[in-house]
Amino acid sequence: MSLFNVYPLFDITPASAKDVFVYDTKGVKYLDLYGGHAVISIGHSHPHYVQSISEQLQKIGFYSNSVQNPLQQKLAKKLGLLSGCQDYQLFLCNSGAEANENALKLASFYTGKKKVLAFKNSFHGRTSAAVAATDNPKIVAPINAQQEVDFVTLGDLQTVEAILKQDKTCAVIVECIQGVGGLDEMPTAFYTAVAKLCKEYNTLFIADEVQSGFGRTGDFFAFQKHGITPDIISIAKGMGNGFPVGGILIHPNLKASFGMLGTTFGGNHLACAASIAVLAIIEEQQLMQHVKALSTYFIEKAQSLSKLKTVKGRGLMLGLEFDFPIAELRKTLIHKHHIFTGNSKNPNLLRILPPLTIQKEHVDQLIHALQQEL
Ligand SMILES: Cc1ncc(COP(=O)(O)O)c(C=O)c1O
Numbered sequence: 001m002s003l004f005n006v007y008p009l010f011d012i013t014p015a016s017a018k019d020v021f022v023y024d025t026k027g028v029k030y031l032d033l034y035g036g037h038a039v040i041s042i043g044h045s046h047p048h049y050v051q052s053i054s055e056q057l058q059k060i061g062f063y064s065n066s067v068q069n070p071l072q073q074k075l076a077k078k079l080g081l082l083s084g085c086q087d088y089q090l091f092l093c094n095s096g097a098e099a100n101e102n103a104l105k106l107a108s109f110y111t112g113k114k115k116v117l118a119f120k121n122s123f124h125g126r127t128s129a130a131v132a133a134t135d136n137p138k139i140v141a142p143i144n145a146q147q148e149v150d151f152v153t154l155g156d157l158q159t160v161e162a163i164l165k166q167d168k169t170c171a172v173i174v175e176c177i178q179g180v181g182g183l184d185e186m187p188t189a190f191y192t193a194v195a196k197l198c199k200e201y202n203t204l205f206i207a208d209e210v211q212s213g214f215g216r217t218g219d220f221f222a223f224q225k226h227g228i229t230p231d232i233i234s235i236a237k238g239m240g241n242g243f244p245v246g247g248i249l250i251h252p253n254l255k256a257s258f259g260m261l262g263t264t265f266g267g268n269h270l271a272c273a274a275s276i277a278v279l280a281i282i283e284e285q286q287l288m289q290h291v292k293a294l295s296t297y298f299i300e301k302a303q304s305l306s307k308l309k310t311v312k313g314r315g316l317m318l319g320l321e322f323d324f325p326i327a328e329l330r331k332t333l334i335h336k337h338h339i340f341t342g343n344s345k346n347p348n349l350l351r352i353l354p355p356l357t358i359q360k361e362h363v364d365q366l367i368h369a370l371q372q373e374l
Contacts, residue, residue, distance in 0.1 A: 097125025121181030
């Protein structure tokens with residue numbers, strides 16, 4: 001059997017990884033400033049993480065959601081404490097798309113409405129409602145296109161209000177910092193105004209924190225900088241440090257009923273063990289403070305680069321915007337300097353999404369490589 005060929009691949013085969021480094025089958029060491037699409041939060045193969053998952057697997061790896069699983073409560077408690085969202089309720093699933101799919105579904109159940117408002121350049125995943133709310137027609141199949149979604153330009157409050165007024169929209173879904181779209185973020189006034197309009201027109205505010213959550217911005221969630229209270233918060237990526245796990249945090253106003261949402265694998269014992277270990281390490285190693293310090297250092301250093309237009313993003317969710325397309329530069333960084341970085345919808349933007357454990361010397365390594373190439 002051959003693989004369904006949907007991924008254009010770099011000719012690199014990782015064989016092992018440790019903290020911020022990935023080693024390929026030829027023994028080449030790569031500095032990972034991309035974290036496999038913002039997934040690696042606490043560093044590759046962190047000893048406590050490896051031990052927690054291994055020990056859990058020795059006991060029990062999986063049983064269905066029809067029996068008690070105290071690890072889910074333990075995860076919910078720890079996540080509530082660390083994120084400051086103690087009063088929210090947790091529903092666990094397996095990926096970012098599934099998190100958003102459940103978030104949108106819940107918003108529709110709750111409000112009885114079925115349209116969605118999303119923003120231009122958004123990315124929310126590839127399942128049915130999530131992909132329909134993603135601003136990329138190439139990945140929306142006809143079966144998904146039946147979903148009614150209004151795409152509004154970030155910052156255009158008037159249009160948001162005009163649409164919500166029609167009383168057909170169940171949810172506004174927002175990445176407070178756009179990931180795939182290219183690290184754009186609006187001033188606080190925009191998010192607070194959207195949240196207010198949502199309340200006024202009985203529409204739920206969904207904060208998509210799949211990429212920006214779990215400490216990546218230096219706050220636990222990116223929306224927290226704006227002082228808003230989302231109705232639903234979707235999470236995945238950094239939550240499992242590579243173990244597939246996702247979830248939604250649901251405001252206490254939204255009440256559950258049996259069967260409303262469900263999943264076979266979501267919240268299994270191994271996924272919980274992985275995510276509990278991630279949270280423990282974020283706390284013990286004070287990674288959110290570390291992210292803020294490293295971010296400041298990175299931005300300062302980056303200012304010295306020639307051809308740089310601006311640095312976008314926050315924390316360790318950053319983008320270097322140049323005055324030329326970065327595709328070739330990114331390849332040179334990988335093949336010549338052995339540094340992984342990312343791209344985005346903005347062709348001039350080099351995306352930096354490292355493990356949250358990177359140190360100044362790793363930032364220096366990138367800056368040095370860029371200075372040579374620019
Ligand atoms: C903001 C955001 N939401 C949702 C997703 C989808 O997550 P997944 O690929 O785990 O389904 C992504 C993935 O890149 C994302 O960046």
